[in-house]
Amino acid sequence: MRLDSDDFELFATERRFAQSRPALDARWKTLQGEVHPDRFASEGPAAKRVALQWAMRVNEAYERLKDPLKRAAYLCELHGAPISAEDNTAMPPGFLVQQLEWREALDEANSKAKLEALADEVAGHRQAALHRLETLLDIDRDFPRAAQEVRVLMFIERFVHDVDRRLDALEQ
């Protein structure tokens, strides 16, 4: 196990999309229990520096593994199908129309109830997209198509964020 091991090696888990969140959480805490700089409070600066690097690396891997979207993007990258969202916007046909409808619905939503209904609808789509991703990544092992699905999910995630912001604004 080295600092440059990939996330899956570091967390001693199979390189696949389907992961057990409780297992990841438990592994994260075990690893931090070993490497967190506070564990080396009575040691010299050298040990603390090394601990800092390790703790940052463990947190980085955990952030990526526990988030399905980041985990999927990472798997695509490891298998030579980078997401490159900034210059590749290819998405499955039909999703564009869906996008526009949601945007419109968000603009028109003027109550907490309507915003929450929209949030629920989007959450349903998110769940479905995650299921498709799991098949594409773990069974079909079709990484270029999985990358398209990741881009869809990135949109959904941003949209969820916008809905949350509107909810925050309503509550203030």
Add this chain to the structure above:
Amino acid sequence: MTSIGVWTHWNNKRMVLLQISEPGGAPDPHQRRIAVGIDLGTTHSLVAAVRHGVAECLPDDAGRVILPSAVRYLVGGRREIGRSALAEAANDPTNTILSVKRLMGRGLADIEGRDRLPYAFVDAPGMVQIETVDGVKSPVEVSAEILAKLRQRAEDTFDDDVFGAVITVPAYFDEAQRQATKDAARLANLNVLRLISEPTAAAIAYGLENGAEGLYAIYDLGGGTFDISLLRLSSGVFEVVATGGDSALGGDDFDAALAAWALDVAGLSVETPQDKRAVLVAARATKEKLTGHDHAELACPLAHGELAVRVSRERFESIVRPLVDRTIAAIGRVLRDAKAAKTEVKGVVMVGGSTRVPMVQAAVGGYFGQTPLTNLNPDEVVALGAAIQANALAGNAGADEMLLLDVIPLSLGLETMGGLVERIIPRNSTIPTARAQDFTTFADGQTAMSIHVLQGERELVTDCRSLGNFELRGIPPMVAGAARIRVSFEVDADGLLSVSAKEQASNVEASITVKPSYGLSDDEIARMLTESFSSAEQDMVERSLRESRVDAERMVLATRSALDADGDLLDPDERASIDALMARVEALRESTDHHAIDDAVEALGKGTEGFAAERMNRGIRRALSGRRVEDV
């Protein structure tokens, strides 16, 4: 025999007690470092420490643990701190500073309701100041008086120097407020081991005391600030999941709202500092009375007549309801950040004096659908948790009973074109953390780039707090958009941010460690220190020397243990070089030149860096394989 050194065994988290015999020496009392937890509160402050394995608040001579956060300045540089100052607040309102925490790291324009406060504010750049009979005082100096008083209390208790302190701050304090708190500690001659959030400290004390496991919400409504934090507790690991709040909402605002209402009803107004303070004091007493009674009188004499208004609890509740509602809305935001449902919350821990208000308990209980936990002293629990963390960070025995996995409370980012903020590290990211993002130039032949570091959740630069600026120069001229500049943000376990920028093709780089422009400069600190501050009596040189010797001893002990455990990782040359460095430290340990000792300790640290990395790798392998030491 000397030095019973206690050193945390780094692999299997068992304590290893080392006993190094050295004939003729006396036991060194400094082996156990005195580390304290300080709750520097808006209304009250406390100091606690772990003694005989148990955290406890330290009392003053009269047996009282609470020190009112009140400082009164008198002519000739004299001052009163605590109860005696508080007693004079209404008589001498301009020189008696209460709730100074609300002014920390704040400019005059930032302070809501400043017209209702009795002070003679001075609009200084960065942080507001107050004109007193003893000259102009910064909130940092006022806070330092309180901290120094608590440090003295601890030193009297232990008859020993305080090695360091964990000081609590509201989770929602921004960088400027945190830096101001650190500056105050420096002025009070306190070594800050770390600042931790008040709700986190409360969770540590509550969790360890009750063996709590699962997701807990800590609702902390103090005198001047409100925090809501979600923590996941499991066998000694305290994971902050999300945190939020309002650093300018607390019991003081309840008092102010009640006072404003009463004045309105009575058709009176307050103009003099005495009146301003008197009506706030009266409102606070009324509020406290309404905790146990259905009605109370709000009464005090004012310059233009007698204020006397009868208040029902119902009326009081309708007056403060908007404030309580603001806290409930913040809980919703934190749950969303945590992606957690309120039904997942196993317990709601109430902290802070203002949670004594029955309506607050009812509102929080109603929101979560469960009775909040009030079976702990809301005044003491924060200081106790801080003391436990301080003990751990000082490397004392029992340190590995707990591990705190903390987060940054506010997002960090930088300015991009059009005055927009690009977020690099989102709020509630677990620290330590490192993130990088690539940027490019926007003009042909652009050879410099300005990096402006910001903190906050808003999208416009003007709505966020500026943490610092630096420039990356010497970028080779290229067409717009061709340069690739990687900006890296790094937040260490103490929450300290460093930012660096590097052009990838040419490798030119620049970096800063962020110290916000709101903090005091080293010159200002030096000036305040020399201006006869209460800690000036300390013999700094003597103290440094003692600390250097303790560090040297610990370093040698740690190195020796590491060699015993993992010496097989070294080849004979490496081993010889470490042995030589260690011998050098031991030779200098009794010298009176603390610089020489520090240098030797540092050399040993540098010389063992590679060894430390190897040991860490071995530790990770062991942890992952789940095997015991003997099997690897």
